[in-house]
Amino acid sequence: MTDLIERPSTEAVPGHGAPTHGDDDHAHGGDHEHHGPSGILKWLTSTDHKVIGINYTVTSIVMMVIGGAFAEVIRAQLVSPTNTLVTFQQYNQLFTMHGSVMIYLFVGPFAFAGLANYLVPLQVGAPDMAFPRLNALSYWLYLSGSITMLLGFFVTGGPAAFGWVGYAPLTSAINAPGAGPDLWIGALMLTGFSAIFSGVNLIATIFYLRAPGMTLFRMPIFTWNMLVTGILILLAFPVLTAGLVMLYCDRHFGTHIFEVQGGGVPLLWQHIFWFWGHPEVYILALPFFGMVTEVIPTFSRKPLFGYKGMVFATLTIAALSLGVWAHHMFTTGAVLLPFFSIMSLLIAVPTGIKIFNWIGTMWGGNLVFSTAMLMAIGFVVTFLIGGITGIYLASPPLDFFTHDTYFVIAHFHSVVMALTLGAFAGIYFWFPKITGKMLHEGWGKAQFWLLFIGTQVFTVPLYIVGLHGMPRRMAVYPNNPSWQNLNEWSSVGALMIGISTLLFVVNVIQAYRKPIPAGDNPWDASTLEWFTSSPPPHHNFVSLPPIRSERPVWDYNHPDAPALAHGHHETATPPAAPAEQEAHA
Amino acid sequence: MKQESVILLLLGVFFGFIGVVYWGWGHEDGGGIMLLGAFLLGMLPGFYYLWWYRKSGGNRPEDRDDATVADGAGVVDAFPSTSIWPFVLGSGCFFIVLALTFGTWLLVPGVGLLLSALIGATAESRRGGNV
Ligand code: HEM
Ligand SMILES: [Cu+2]
Numbered sequence: 001m002t003d004l005i006e007r008p009s010t011e012a013v014p015g016h017g018a019p020t021h022g023d024d025d026h027a028h029g030g031d032h033e034h035h036g037p038s039g040i041l042k043w044l045t046s047t048d049h050k051v052i053g054i055n056y057t058v059t060s061i062v063m064m065v066i067g068g069a070f071a072e073v074i075r076a077q078l079v080s081p082t083n084t085l086v087t088f089q090q091y092n093q094l095f096t097m098h099g100s101v102m103i104y105l106f107v108g109p110f111a112f113a114g115l116a117n118y119l120v121p122l123q124v125g126a127p128d129m130a131f132p133r134l135n136a137l138s139y140w141l142y143l144s145g146s147i148t149m150l151l152g153f154f155v156t157g158g159p160a161a162f163g164w165v166g167y168a169p170l171t172s173a174i175n176a177p178g179a180g181p182d183l184w185i186g187a188l189m190l191t192g193f194s195a196i197f198s199g200v201n202l203i204a205t206i207f208y209l210r211a212p213g214m215t216l217f218r219m220p221i222f223t224w225n226m227l228v229t230g231i232l233i234l235l236a237f238p239v240l241t242a243g244l245v246m247l248y249c250d251r252h253f254g255t256h257i258f259e260v261q262g263g264g265v266p267l268l269w270q271h272i273f274w275f276w277g278h279p280e281v282y283i284l285a286l287p288f289f290g291m292v293t294e295v296i297p298t299f300s301r302k303p304l305f306g307y308k309g310m311v312f313a314t315l316t317i318a319a320l321s322l323g324v325w326a327h328h329m330f331t332t333g334a335v336l337l338p339f340f341s342i343m344s345l346l347i348a349v350p351t352g353i354k355i356f357n358w359i360g361t362m363w364g365g366n367l368v369f370s371t372a373m374l375m376a377i378g379f380v381v382t383f384l385i386g387g388i389t390g391i392y393l394a395s396p397p398l399d400f401f402t403h404d405t406y407f408v409i410a411h412f413h414s415v416v417m418a419l420t421l422g423a424f425a426g427i428y429f430w431f432p433k434i435t436g437k438m439l440h441e442g443w444g445k446a447q448f449w450l451l452f453i454g455t456q457v458f459t460v461p462l463y464i465v466g467l468h469g470m471p472r473r474m475a476v477y478p479n480n481p482s483w484q485n486l487n488e489w490s491s492v493g494a495l496m497i498g499i500s501t502l503l504f505v506v507n508v509i510q511a512y513r514k515p516i517p518a519g520d521n522p523w524d525a526s527t528l529e530w531f532t533s534s535p536p537p538h539h540n541f542v543s544l545p546p547i548r549s550e551r552p553v554w555d556y557n558h559p560d561a562p563a564l565a566h567g568h569h570e571t572a573t574p575p576a577a578p579a580e581q582e583a584h585a
Numbered sequence: 586m587k588q589e590s591v592i593l594l595l596l597g598v599f600f601g602f603i604g605v606v607y608w609g610w611g612h613e614d615g616g617g618i619m620l621l622g623a624f625l626l627g628m629l630p631g632f633y634y635l636w637w638y639r640k641s642g643g644n645r646p647e648d649r650d651d652a653t654v655a656d657g658a659g660v661v662d663a664f665p666s667t668s669i670w671p672f673v674l675g676s677g678c679f680f681i682v683l684a685l686t687f688g689t690w691l692l693v694p695g696v697g698l699l700l701s702a703l704i705g706a707t708a709e710s711r712r713g714g715n716v
Contacts, residue, residue: 005661008654037667045667128664133671133706140675148682155686179686186682193678207589207634212646212657216588231596235623248685271615319596322623323603325616336611343603538666544654 005127007211008543047132048538052139053118054434057427059143060110064420066150067101068498070094075494078487081479091475092161093180097152099164100184104191105146107419108280111287112233113138113198115426116226118434120202122529123223125211125547127539130204131197138197145190152180160184163473165273166247168258168266173251182251185244192241195283199233202226211528213547217311220527220550221304224311225290228318232279232286235322240276243269267334274325282321285415286314288422289354292376295425296358298525299373300365306357307550313350313357320347330396331403337396344394351387355380370523371444375425378452379418386414389463404473407466410459417455417497424451424504432518435511436534443507450500458493461486526554586641586648590634597627668709674702 037045046052074094077085086094117135121128129135152159157178162170166184169175206219206227219227247269249255256262258269297304304310323343326335358380367373389411392398402408424447431439465486470477477483521530531553532541545556604620607613646652677698684691 003666004663006659007657007661042667044672045669047665047668047671127661132665133668136668136671137675140672141678144675144679144682148679182686186685190678190682207586209661210647212652212654213649214647215650216648231593235626239619239622268615271613272619275616275619315592315596319599322600322620323607336607336613339607339610539664546653548650 003539005539007127008541047128047136049117049121049129049132049135050434050536052135053114053116055139056109056117056142057114059139059146060106060114063101063105063146064110065501067098067106068501070098070101072494072498074098075491077475078477079484079491080487081484082476086475088475089158089161092163092473093152093159095473096160096163096184097149100149100160100187102416103164103280103284104188105142105149107284107416107423108195109142109191110423111284111419112195112202112226112229113142115291115430116202116222116229116287117198119430119529120205120223120226121209122532122536122540123220123527124206124209124214125528125541125544126205126209127541129201130209131201134197135201138194138201141190141194141197145187145194148183148190149187152183155179155183165277166269167273168247168250168269169260171247171251171269172259182248185248185251189241189244192237192244195233196237196241199230199237202230203234206230211544211547214528217308218547218550218552220290221293221307221310221314222287222290222527225286225293225314228314229283229286232283232318232321236276236279236283239272243272243276246272267329267332270329270332271325274328275322277328278325279318279321281415282317284419286317288379288419288426289314291426291429292358292379292422293354294525294527295372295376295429296361298429298523299368299370299376300362301368302361302365303526303551304357305360305363306353309353310357313353316350317347320350327394327399330399341394341396345391348387348391348394355384355387370428371439371441371448372425372428372523374445374448374452375421375428378448378455379422379425382414382421382452382455383418385459386411386418389414402466404471405466406462406470406472409472410462410466413459413462414455417459421448421451421455424448427504429523430529431511432522433529433534433536436515436518437511438516438518438522439507439511443503443510447500447503447507450496450503454493454496454500456493458490458497461489461493465490521553521557524554524557526551528552531556586634586638586645588648590631590638593627593631593634595627597624597631600624600627665709668706670702670706670709673698673705677702 042051043055073086074091077083077091077094117129120126149159155178157180159180160166160176160183162176162181171181206223210219216224246255246257250257250259250264256264258264258266260266293304293310320343324340324347326340327344329335330337330340362377389407393402393408393411428439428444431437465483468480468483470483477487518534520533522534523530527550528541528544528547529536531545545552549555600620601624604617604624607620608617646656649656677695677700680691680695680698684695
């Protein structure tokens, strides 16, 4: 079935209320009515970006729960130095699957294909993604990749056990025989293509389907970040996929690309992997930067401080992120230390700009501490901890000292737990738009405090025990003074994080059992997705407001409040001045 | 389209620059080649969009600060609202990947599903519809 989609030709008139109430009968020039299939067939055949976005979001949250369950087992094993809850081999499989599920199946897909799929077309005023069927294919590849990864638990020998980075020669046919490692490779190929297709779709949608007046520099920051993420995906993921093909050939067709025996170079895998892997860090992070950049101004009741600076910082981060890969390889003794160290330290600059801008946005604002806002602030704080410890690691002498200890584990868990907080900031912010229902703030705040405090209780002991020299990837550890104690605390933190997730599930269930209608724009937010109904109709918009700034819905809803109560902080983002604007493309 | 192309070109130039520095300094081929790829991935689409912008003569409504909703009215494109083929194609890829692990016989359903999806989706596109 195809629909010929027209853009709304009517401009909504200020003061007459948003003419969008969920009913799309007269939505698109009247040339079609939407009688799609329902139930399971709807799920299998839909090409609507909103349905696909929800599929992605739900699947990736399920993956978060699965990966989190592995983490809880790991932390249970580590509560005492010589625990025997799992065997050494099972421990290796657990941390490999924990890392792989979390990175490949949770954070990335949640961010660049879940919420982004749902939101980017809405934020630019488009009826759908540019390639709806490719979009659906992305999801099916992602789902089958996830199943492939988890199938490892059901084959003889169990899943892969060589760590989420799969370093050669651990991955060779001799060191890692069996089906599990092949399933790991296959899963990454499937999810890799899925990511590439999502990247193509994001870029094409943003380049070709923006509404009139929605110039690049009026796009919401979330959409900007998704554009840059899309570009990074296209630069990085093909490299990983190529590496996986080589790895598979090494294992099965007798090539020796990564094997010393046949003249291959094991270190090449590390170059390839991290050429993908470090940009991947930003592919994972930028979407969450984008989410909190929508949340913070909304709940500070101010325009974003430094819009252009934010865009510039995002582009700079993306550019630099391709030149830092070997900071993961400092200790190999075979990389250009000064080059990679300088590039890595430079990334701190644009990242600092962002943190500065978030604080500048809150400064002097009318802060509303909703759950989404708390999660966003929790993100900034936790990310700052992870970022600062990352600066230490970018310095080779310090990295020589801490490499492969729990200090590194703590560093990147500050980062990924920040992303998890960011994910919930996004969920609490957009849940009303997506479902038309509100989440409960009380449950939400309880979840926030457990998650936020739990994160620090989980990571801080790991920093300390890492500085004491405790190595990562070990099922048992020496009973040095205070090591057990620190590990116990870390496990308590992990438990708090686990319980916080349960609170979220309760919250969602109660939102459906006792629904509170959300209305179109419950937060008085300013970007286009808040103009249409909640949830939006098929193909999104019945009418559009004039787009004269990066806050079109705010301009529309507050026609007589061009200047806001913000004082002197928004040099980069003057509120709309429709008449005077000149075309300067 | 001009700003879009400039962004890609700037990224490409930057990757070219660090590629030269990196390779000239360390003579490590793997990274050098990957940065060359990144350079091309910025330059090729960047120049394409620039060419396209020149050829189509200026700015689209979405590139203009002063465009009104009416400027953009009209047909955007034909969008599929439902299609079974992505699912069929995805299942085909799933079986093909499982064949990497469990044996070549899985290529039979895999390639079968893949081909039927390609034919089905192409036929669907003929009747109008986006990729
Ligand atoms: C409840 C939250 C979490 C807990 C308690 C937790 C716990 C752990 C622990 C203890 C390790 C070290 C295992 C070892 O080296 O022996 C680990 C490794 C890892 N975690 Fe987490 N984690 C959590 C959340 C996450 C999240 C959200 C992500 C990513 C988005 C993540 C990604 C990773 C990765 C990539 C590794 C490295 C695996 C490897 O060494 O191959 N974790 N986690
Ligand atoms: Cu890195």
